[in-house]
Amino acid sequence: MARFLYMDDRTNTVASDAGASGDWVTLLKENTRTGGLGAVALESPGKARWQMRVGSGVRTAPVWREGKLYVTSMQGQLHAINADNGRQEWKFGAGAEIYSTPSLWRDLILFGSNDGRVYAVNAASGTKTWEAKTSGEVWASPVTLGGVTYFGSGDGHMYAVEASSGKLKWKQELGGRIHSTAYATEKAIYLGCGDGHVHRLDTATGKNVWSTPTGNGINSSPALVDDLLVIGSEDFFVYGIDAASGTVKWKYETGLGIASSPAVSNGVAVIGGKDGYLYALEAAAGKLKWKARVSDVITAPAVFGTGVLYIQCWGLLALNAADGKVLWRAGLGGSIQGAPIVVGKTIYLVSGGGDVYALE
């Protein structure tokens, strides 16, 4: 079984694996949105090795570690699934629906819930190690850097807690709900906010360093490419923002709002729009390389493989990363926030309806 191979040195992430001590700096671990895994070019899957159901609905992407898939569901459950045979090893119940894609830190699975809590669950036993409480829904995926976990809440605050205990280090009030998963570096926390601003906070104190306005709320989770922050807004634009100053370097107009998050590889940022297009932009200049209409609506993040791009909309599509041509499609149920996990020659996929597939 492949493990933790992929790292693109242009993505500014800290080289590490997703296992014992690796940092998890943004949604699905890093800029490529791979969930910590190397993805290779694949042909269309021919069969399902197994499939199972985790309940009535899933609004998140799965993550994978050491032969286990972790999936959160609208029934408020975190499921640990044996990736070899599709059997559920354990499940953990949160207090309400879950819109938060889980993240991994050491032996913990971290996620937020509509009950306002972030949970840290032991990966081996499925028992709760700690929980941190907020006053609003937590849809963002917790990110962890240097032993500190960062997440935003629907109560309008950004939180930093100790990753090992959940003890509060700081919290910072912003102007709107926070669903955007932060990008964490040693000095800065970057995120979008329902108040329409992209914010940079000081990692150590949470103090606001700069706030850059866009024309509407921000669902999108930023990617950091060298010294440039790439993020989409509900105002129809994709932004390239100088990470040091908050100055808008470029913006690219799409046809409708953006809830998807950019995936970045080799200097190219790919992001989906609610207009159904997938846009590939040169991250440095915001210049369009290609765009491809793949659905009526895209809200999920794209995932980069080697030369291949995966996107879940009303099914799973694989596109040539160079030109956006569709390589294959697998229509196994729609998904709003899903993203596939590719391990060796297996694609793990979760549909919006709650079906989990291992495709070969």
Added chain:
Amino acid sequence: MDRRTFVQRTCIASAGLLVGGIPALGHDEVVLPQAPPIDVREAPLAKKSALGMPGLYPGRVVELHDARSIVGNRVSQPVIRGMLEQGLKELTGESSATAAWQKFVEPHDVVGVKINPSGAPACCSSPELVREIIGGVQSAGVPMQNIIVYDRFGDEMDLGSYQLLMPPGVRVVGVQANRLDQAGYDANVYAQVDFFGEWETRSYMASVVANELTKIINVPTLKDHSASGVTGCLKNVGYGTFNNVARSHKEPYSFTNPLIGVLCSIEPLRSKVVLNIMDGTRMVWHGGPLTQNQDFIYQAGMMLVSTDPVAMDTVELEILENKRRQEGAPSVREHKASSITKNSREFYTDASKNLFYRQPGHIAAAGKLGLGVADLKTIERRTVEMRA
């Protein structure tokens, strides 16, 4: 004490169908089946509210126009604010928007804002308008935690990003997390009718409406509907509050008339809907309710304000029919066999095709149920052209 009643609305329902359902037969016109009787179990309020449908101003509709409200498909919240304030003042005769809001909600109320997310993201209740409504409700003293933005379908609300775009503190509720989820409905408040031999013949009221909200602000969109002719006030709040309603239309037939009006008449829904604010920034003149095809979405820059859902839907129908005529599309009242298609792709790209024989007669039927004024000639239509 059980104060619930069990009422058969057979006669009213049938009358509704006859009033609005079947036009004079012409060439290629088909005869449509008559709707079966509908039984209702409801939970009337202890004290009937004077604010309930048709509300404080029966037959009065304020229609506001401002081209600046939507530019390049983006809605301007400041312009929307001006339209809403003007609309409320015009409707109520009050000199301030806050005074107008105080006619409809009180500080102790739990206020539901019934949005229309079906059709998101291309056409749905604009978050910009919903935010302004929340601000207005707050201005009347209702605390943020007593404001609930709701619809039946959480997945459609997700596509509209409503949760993110509402202010912190406001609750955003999708009654159903998915299409099969029935947990959010009250088993004691329902309409029962067998249209096509379906297995489940009841439609239950959402618990949040039956048991939690005390007032509802209805925020429909200006949109046609393949089965009911229009998606307006009545359909938004009726079909958006009860479950299992899509069974009322099975291609090519639709019994949305009279079901829509009957659902709206069921207590406590009827008494709780106190104000309707129609988002007409975008107008879907064909392909509703779900189309994403921008060819049929006109940036109309309008807003309608009324307490009377029947009067507002009557005006909406007139506006949509005018637009369809202008675009060369047939009337939504047309019942020609040649216009029916089973090919949804054809429906979504050809304005002369439809999936059902549309039934806009539900508006007149709702008027017969006492929910408002359905006669365009007697409706007091106040048109306001906004200026910079």
